Amino acid sequence: MEKNPSIDIDYVANLARIALTEEEKKTFSGQLGDVLGHIEKMNKLDVSGVEPTAHAFPLENVWQEDKAKNGFSADEALANAPATREQMIVVPKVVE
Amino acid sequence: MSTQLFSLTASALADLLEKGETTSEEVTRSFITRTKEVDSTVKAFLHFDEEDALAQAKASDERRQQGQSKGPLDGIPVALKDNLAVKGQPLTCASKMLGNFTSPYDGTVIGKLKEAGAVLWGRLNMDEFAMGSSTENSSRQTTANPWNPECIPGGSSGGSAASVSALETPLSLGSDTGGSIRQPAALCGVIGMKPTYGLVSRYGLVAFASSLDQIGPFARSVDDTATLLQAIVGHDPLDSTSYKTEIPDYRAEVQKPLEKSVVGLPKEYLSEGIDPEVEQAVKAAVKWYEDQGSEVVEVSLPHTEYAVGVYYIIATAEASSNLARYDGVRYGHRSEKPSNAVDLYFHSRAEGFGEEVKRRIILGTYVLSSGYYDAYYLKAQKVRTLIRQDFLKAFEKVDFLLTPTSPVPAFGKGERTANPLAMYLSDIYTISANLAGIPGVSIPGGFTQSGLPIGLQLLGKPFDEAGLLRAAKAFESGHDYHLKTPPLG
Numbered sequence: 001m002e003k004n005p006s007i008d009i010d011y012v013a014n015l016a017r018i019a020l021t022e023e024e025k026k027t028f029s030g031q032l033g034d035v036l037g038h039i040e041k042m043n044k045l046d047v048s049g050v051e052p053t054a055h056a057f058p059l060e061n062v063w064q065e066d067k068a069k070n071g072f073s074a075d076e077a078l079a080n081a082p083a084t085r086e087q088m089i090v091v092p093k094v095v096e
Numbered sequence: 097m098s099t100q101l102f103s104l105t106a107s108a109l110a111d112l113l114e115k116g117e118t119t120s121e122e123v124t125r126s127f128i129t130r131t132k133e134v135d136s137t138v139k140a141f142l143h144f145d146e147e148d149a150l151a152q153a154k155a156s157d158e159r160r161q162q163g164q165s166k167g168p169l170d171g172i173p174v175a176l177k178d179n180l181a182v183k184g185q186p187l188t189c190a191s192k193m194l195g196n197f198t199s200p201y202d203g204t205v206i207g208k209l210k211e212a213g214a215v216l217w218g219r220l221n222m223d224e225f226a227m228g229s230s231t232e233n234s235s236r237q238t239t240a241n242p243w244n245p246e247c248i249p250g251g252s253s254g255g256s257a258a259s260v261s262a263l264e265t266p267l268s269l270g271s272d273t274g275g276s277i278r279q280p281a282a283l284c285g286v287i288g289m290k291p292t293y294g295l296v297s298r299y300g301l302v303a304f305a306s307s308l309d310q311i312g313p314f315a316r317s318v319d320d321t322a323t324l325l326q327a328i329v330g331h332d333p334l335d336s337t338s339y340k341t342e343i344p345d346y347r348a349e350v351q352k353p354l355e356k357s358v359v360g361l362p363k364e365y366l367s368e369g370i371d372p373e374v375e376q377a378v379k380a381a382v383k384w385y386e387d388q389g390s391e392v393v394e395v396s397l398p399h400t401e402y403a404v405g406v407y408y409i410i411a412t413a414e415a416s417s418n419l420a421r422y423d424g425v426r427y428g429h430r431s432e433k434p435s436n437a438v439d440l441y442f443h444s445r446a447e448g449f450g451e452e453v454k455r456r457i458i459l460g461t462y463v464l465s466s467g468y469y470d471a472y473y474l475k476a477q478k479v480r481t482l483i484r485q486d487f488l489k490a491f492e493k494v495d496f497l498l499t500p501t502s503p504v505p506a507f508g509k510g511e512r513t514a515n516p517l518a519m520y521l522s523d524i525y526t527i528s529a530n531l532a533g534i535p536g537v538s539i540p541g542g543f544t545q546s547g548l549p550i551g552l553q554l555l556g557k558p559f560d561e562a563g564l565l566r567a568a569k570a571f572e573s574g575h576d577y578h579l580k581t582p583p584l585g
């Protein structure tokens with residue numbers, strides 16, 4: 001049997017911005033290898049000349065009138081923020 | 097008689113309300129009592145607010161007294177999957193990430209339900225961010241299948257299916273990205289419908305895979321399904337993928353007899369891996385439609401074997417992009433650990449997301465990453481075209497397709513959690529409808545010898561929900577599976 005493809009888990013976890021534990025890395029690598037193995041089946045299909053489908057019913061240029069509408073007040077918009085001060089979101093220092 | 101109100105369908109309750117033989121308050125109290133009685137076993141609800149529900153019910157009764165009833169849903173409880181936004185209510189997607197989140201606005205379907213006078217009744221368990229097929233990926237609790245509490249209810253809308261099956265609500269809403277309405281409906285013995293992509297607005301539904309997600313109804317009769325569908329459909333300027341199309345009167349359409357129809361039986365759907373009792377139920381349904389004068393023809397959907405793979409590329413790719421918003425900054429879980437802003441992302445996401453969500457974000461990130469995009473994502477989109485063409489070609493010859501909903505009945509808790517690929521393959525019959533954008537409904541189609549429900553899936557032409565519901569209603573009229581209720585409480 002062919003070997004399942006493998007994922008460079010550190011590289012991908014970094015792109016996804018998730019701190020994975022060593023155990024998660026090990027488990028996911030194996031499981032996703034199996035899933036990719038199943039997906040590889042697709043490679044026996046010739047899709048040259050086939051257009052890709054992004055949406056089942058292609059809709060193009062869905063415009064809205066450029067008109068001002070009421071939105072949230074600052075307090076409403078910040079109601080779920082983990083940390084705020086003077087109607088701003090507080091985050092750890094970005095620039096040293 | 098008020099103790100038994102919870103056992104009635106929404107249509108029967110609406111009749112009683114109309115005749116003045118009961119009130120929405122009595123109806124709502126009946127479901128509250130029932131829920132308190134059985135939900136310690138079923139565990140379908142993540143949250144409910146009794147007083148708020150009763151206040152809505154009383155408002156409905158007042159409207160009715162003044163002759164201002166808003167129609168068949170006025171005063172009828174509808175419970176909601178925990179990924180639909182109701183202003184002022186919690187919305188967690190059964191995730192730690194949104195543990196403290198309160199919706200700042202109403203989703204479009206919620207606005208429509210309020211407009212129809214429905215009593216919004218509680219929030220239902222689900223697989224975290226709708227990722228799963230058993231509701232075991234909830235960070236909060238494991239929902240039981242009302243027919244056998246040792247079994248899973250299906251997923252991801254497991255709470256939506258279990259609550260209707262257990263008579264905790266007459267109606268509920270769920271969302272379906274790869275079968276998340278139809279599969280739990282099948283496993284819990286109720287009706288669940290995924291409408292055509294674009295028929296129901298997604299505004300206010302927490303995004304999983306935007307090109308596949310649709311909101312749809314759960315009910316215990318086809319009439320009820322039509323009533324709830326009618327209330328939530330329609331073009332919405334707040335969802336740019338919402339479709340402008342004429343909306344039929346579904347409630348009237350389902351009352352029409354099923355005209356001599358051509359039923360398609362996809363040969364790829366009755367192959368390896370199907371449970372013999374499920375296969376038997378499908379064959380019995382085929383025979384029933386034939387006996388009613390329908391013509392049954394075998395059709396081929398040749399790209400079926402690629403559907404699961406294509407789905408897990410497209411859905412995870414879209415999810416990895418959609419879930420990038422959970423970064424611990426503006427809302428959602430924020431880690432206490434990090435000392436700098438970039439670390440905040442890594443740790444908030446590590447702590448807030450559960451295992452399956454992380455697994456899918458990793459897979460989605462991988463298939464979109466530099467060097468793999470063409471091989472995976474673009475190729476999957478091309479195969480998606482072929483899968484869609486398979487269906488459109490089949491519908492040139494047939495009115496609807498008849499298939500199993502799930503290859504197996506409800507499986508035991510914990511049985512498949514260690515093997516994601518096996519779990520993914522349990523969606524094999526439902527996934528293609530999302531890729532093709534077509535409507536599908538799961539209806540009760542029998543029981544196994546051990547007493548677990550079996551679901552039949554009907555798949556229809558784009559925007560032919562009326563035809564699909566008519567075919568479902570014909571089957572319902574000739575069987576009593578939908579009248580059976582689980583042995584609870």
